[in-house]
Amino acid sequence: MTHGGGSSDDVSHQPLKFALRPCTEEDFDFARTLYVSCMQPLLRALGAWDAEKLEAAFESYFDVNEISIITMKGEDVGWIQVSDKDDELCLDQLHLIETVRDKGTGTYLINSTISEAARQSKKVSLSLVKGNRAQRLYERLGFRQVAEDDTKIHMAISTDLAR
Numbered sequence: 001m002t003h004g005g006g007s008s009d010d011v012s013h014q015p016l017k018f019a020l021r022p023c024t025e026e027d028f029d030f031a032r033t034l035y036v037s038c039m040q041p042l043l044r045a046l047g048a049w050d051a052e053k054l055e056a057a058f059e060s061y062f063d064v065n066e067i068s069i070i071t072m073k074g075e076d077v078g079w080i081q082v083s084d085k086d087d088e089l090c091l092d093q094l095h096l097i098e099t100v101r102d103k104g105t106g107t108y109l110i111n112s113t114i115s116e117a118a119r120q121s122k123k124v125s126l127s128l129v130k131g132n133r134a135q136r137l138y139e140r141l142g143f144r145q146v147a148e149d150d151t152k153i154h155m156a157i158s159t160d161l162a163r
Contacts, residue, residue: 016072016103023067023079031067031079032058034095042129048151061092070109072100080109088156089117091126094134106134110141118159125156 023031035058043049061081070078078096082089091113094106117124126143128134129151143155 016100016105018077018100018105019071020068020080021071023064023069025064027064027067027069027076027079028062030069030076031062031095034079034097035093038095039129042131043151045131046129046151066092070096070105078105080113082113085122088123088125089113089120091124107137107141110138114141114157114159121159123156123158125154127152127154129153 032055036054039054040049043054063081063083066083067079067081069076070080077100079093080091080095081093083092084090091110094109096106114124124143125146126138128138130148130153135153135155138155141157143157145153146156147154
């Protein structure tokens, strides 16, 4: 399935065309490498970097049934993981390689998740590491902080209020 990314309020970037494909066990190394490269600077800044703990966490999160690989021009450029809970969809992971960030792909995927949750009368929740600049995007899309701990901010959006 091919999609046009791009946010309507960001006219400085042309929407990028991307596709989603099902994740397989062969995608483990790609997903892990991208996950670590995204998480390491954030956790180091918080003084919470622990490579073994992060590796174990990733292994416990990785579920091919919840993950889609994001591709552009036949190249893997990211991955998204959404888990379906009783009353919510959890945006568990969304990682893009640096060269395709800020081009609207993440916004499109988040909005698609919100729309799917609305169809199911569910909310959307997520957690992100403190200092992650994506927090501004989530807030712009309507997510609100519901809790926080030492390293993470937990956010949610009720689809009654979603666009």
